[in-house]
Amino acid sequence: MTVLAIDIGGTKLATGVVNAAGELISEHRTPTPPDGDAEAIWSALVAGVEQALDGAGRPPLEAIGTGCGGPMHWPSGVVSPLTMHGWRDFPLRSRLQEQFGVPVRLHNDAVCVAAAEHWRGAGQGRANMLGMVVSTGVGGGLILGGQLHDGATGNGGHVGHVVVDPAGPPCRCGGHGCLEAIARGPAVAEWAVRQGWDDGEHTAAAVTVSARAGNEIALAAITRAGRAVGIALASTVALLDLEIVCIGGGLAQAGDLLFGPLGEAYTEHAGVHYARTPRVVPAALGQRAGLIGAAALVLAGERYWHG
Amino acid sequence: MTVLAIDIGGTKLATGVVNAAGELISEHRTPTPPDGDAEAIWSALVAGVEQALDGAGRPPLEAIGTGCGGPMHWPSGVVSPLTMHGWRDFPLRSRLQEQFGVPVRLHNDAVCVAAAEHWRGAGQGRANMLGMVVSTGVGGGLILGGQLHDGATGNGGHVGHVVVDPAGPPCRCGGHGCLEAIARGPAVAEWAVRQGWDDGEHTAAAVTVSARAGNEIALAAITRAGRAVGIALASTVALLDLEIVCIGGGLAQAGDLLFGPLGEAYTEHAGVHYARTPRVVPAALGQRAGLIGAAALVLAGERYWHG
Numbered sequence: 001m002t003v004l005a006i007d008i009g010g011t012k013l014a015t016g017v018v019n020a021a022g023e024l025i026s027e028h029r030t031p032t033p034p035d036g037d038a039e040a041i042w043s044a045l046v047a048g049v050e051q052a053l054d055g056a057g058r059p060p061l062e063a064i065g066t067g068c069g070g071p072m073h074w075p076s077g078v079v080s081p082l083t084m085h086g087w088r089d090f091p092l093r094s095r096l097q098e099q100f101g102v103p104v105r106l107h108n109d110a111v112c113v114a115a116a117e118h119w120r121g122a123g124q125g126r127a128n129m130l131g132m133v134v135s136t137g138v139g140g141g142l143i144l145g146g147q148l149h150d151g152a153t154g155n156g157g158h159v160g161h162v163v164v165d166p167a168g169p170p171c172r173c174g175g176h177g178c179l180e181a182i183a184r185g186p187a188v189a190e191w192a193v194r195q196g197w198d199d200g201e202h203t204a205a206a207v208t209v210s211a212r213a214g215n216e217i218a219l220a221a222i223t224r225a226g227r228a229v230g231i232a233l234a235s236t237v238a239l240l241d242l243e244i245v246c247i248g249g250g251l252a253q254a255g256d257l258l259f260g261p262l263g264e265a266y267t268e269h270a271g272v273h274y275a276r277t278p279r280v281v282p283a284a285l286g287q288r289a290g291l292i293g294a295a296a297l298v299l300a301g302e303r304y305w306h307g
Numbered sequence: 308m309t310v311l312a313i314d315i316g317g318t319k320l321a322t323g324v325v326n327a328a329g330e331l332i333s334e335h336r337t338p339t340p341p342d343g344d345a346e347a348i349w350s351a352l353v354a355g356v357e358q359a360l361d362g363a364g365r366p367p368l369e370a371i372g373t374g375c376g377g378p379m380h381w382p383s384g385v386v387s388p389l390t391m392h393g394w395r396d397f398p399l400r401s402r403l404q405e406q407f408g409v410p411v412r413l414h415n416d417a418v419c420v421a422a423a424e425h426w427r428g429a430g431q432g433r434a435n436m437l438g439m440v441v442s443t444g445v446g447g448g449l450i451l452g453g454q455l456h457d458g459a460t461g462n463g464g465h466v467g468h469v470v471v472d473p474a475g476p477p478c479r480c481g482g483h484g485c486l487e488a489i490a491r492g493p494a495v496a497e498w499a500v501r502q503g504w505d506d507g508e509h510t511a512a513a514v515t516v517s518a519r520a521g522n523e524i525a526l527a528a529i530t531r532a533g534r535a536v537g538i539a540l541a542s543t544v545a546l547l548d549l550e551i552v553c554i555g556g557g558l559a560q561a562g563d564l565l566f567g568p569l570g571e572a573y574t575e576h577a578g579v580h581y582a583r584t585p586r587v588v589p590a591a592l593g594q595r596a597g598l599i600g601a602a603a604l605v606l607a608g609e610r611y612w613h614g
Binding site for chain 1: 378434435449451452454456457458459460461462463464465466468469470471472473478480481482483484485538541542543545546547548549550572575576577578579580581582585613
């Protein structure tokens with residue numbers, strides 16, 4: 001079975017063809033048209049799909065799996081990605097179905113990353129796993145009892161809104177003290193700048209470079225984010241009795257700078273016996289995880305698709 | 308099918324006979340022998356079982372469902388309840404099986420309460436639910452996608468160790484800032500006493516009575532616990548995309564004194580759109596929930612038993 005995989009985010013439109021073994025036969029990336037209207041984004045996506053199909057020698061297409069930034073109505077696949085203002089209530093799933101004439105499955109992009117890490121990455125063989133992405137936002141997906149947990153509205157696994165500090169900063173969700181309000185990339189950069197840091201572009205990537213070079217404020221900014229992730233994971237693992245947590249996304253590239261304080265905060269808070277043993281590891285699949293997980297919605301639907 | 312149900316805690320040994328409709332045909336309660344050794348507790352339990360069987364006219368027994376305080380090895384049912392020092396690594400499941408010659412299923416007592424509320428109580432018909440107990444400890448169980456979530460070691464749903472304040476008090480688990488460290492009954496009473504409250508026995512029940520009578524410190528103590536529960540639920544609902552939360556246990560008897568501040572803290576923190584709608588309600592089955600849920604492990608095993 002050959003599946004077209006699509007991974008849609010605020011900065012890139014990724015498309016690929018995936019075989020039944022979960023291998024990417026072709027892959028194409030194009031920037032998301034900045035400030036594009038609904039049809040401009042759609043046209044860029046369709047062009048990207050054609051490129052991916054060409055790259056794979058135009059195999060007969062049997063189905064499409066898609067990951068897209070949230071929020072969305074699920075499983076209907078009507079999407080309004082936070083970072084893509086051109087798509088508001090855009091009927092992505094049905095548009096793809098009409099355009100390409102094959103069944104389409106669609107889920108949150110972070111859920112697809114979690115499915116990928118479980119199917120072919122760092123979480124293989126574990127029945128209870130959180131896969132999370134620390135990037136512009138903080139998202140995730142849960143595998144529980146070997147099955148993807150969708151939740152009532154398809155938002156299961158959204159670890160970014162676990163409260164890590166009830167007195168913490170406001171979150172764009174309307175709450176405050178959420179993990180995302182502290183650990184998402186832009187929040188890390190903003191915090192560093194507010195503390196007087198000015199050693200590069202105001203991005204989490206630049207803060208990471210500066211921290212590696214020994215800048216104290218940059219180090220403190222990554223440490224603060226890492227501790228917030230550790231606290232959220234202590235809560236999550238205690239609540240769900242997980243075996244493993246896989247962490248991907250831009251900020252995970254900070255490596256030990258992030259995972260060190262993360263592990264310390266986790267150990268301080270995860271006191272209950274069964275929460276002491278799970279492994280917290282970097283994701284294994286890198287930027288291909290989104291496409292592989294989108295394909296998993298189809299190719300391993302018995303575990304990852306209940307739409 | 309007739310099932311013997313057992314619910315074992317630090318203060319009471321409850322036994323009952325339950326028919327296939329989930330109705331208690333007979334019920335017996337006896338105090339847990341205080342400071343009893345392993346065999347003294349066991350003898351009291353067996354005597355309680357005989358009483359329950361007598362009360363139901365000694366029906367032919369087909370299976371036993373049991374809830375017991377944790378921690379335990381699951382599903383083997385070797386138990387070491389925190390509040391029963393006489394049982395350490397007590398092989399409860401196999402002892403029951405030998406004694407009564409029928410299959411035995413056993414789970415955490417708070418998990419049984421959650422199963423009961425889903426099967427016959429306030430959570431009926433909802434696919435994604437947390438059932439929690441706020442009592443001497445704070446425990447719970449999760450129904451996700453219509454199935455009980457066990458977790459890797461049977462501890463899924465243990466909401467008591469969600470971190471609600473990273474700077475909060477030490478918890479008996481070894482962590483700190485856990486929900487249980489703030490909201491469990493003895494912690495509520497201790498906090499009130501430390502603030503100068505001395506208007507009754509040093510128990511959460513007395514604090515509740517005093518709060519109802521308008522005592523400011525007692526009110527603040529219940530409010531503090533309620534807010535802690537609200538924060539933990541904001542995290543839990545955001546993470547799992549739940550439809551309903553049912554709250555039972557002694558402190559839930561405080562009614563609006565608890566649920567008022569709980570709802571306020573929940574609303575402050577649960578900003579993400581899908582977390583704004585779930586209902587947080589009192590449990591419906593009262594003190595019978597433990598027995599009914601123990602029976603559900605057998606009578607509705609397709610949903611509540613994966614051991």
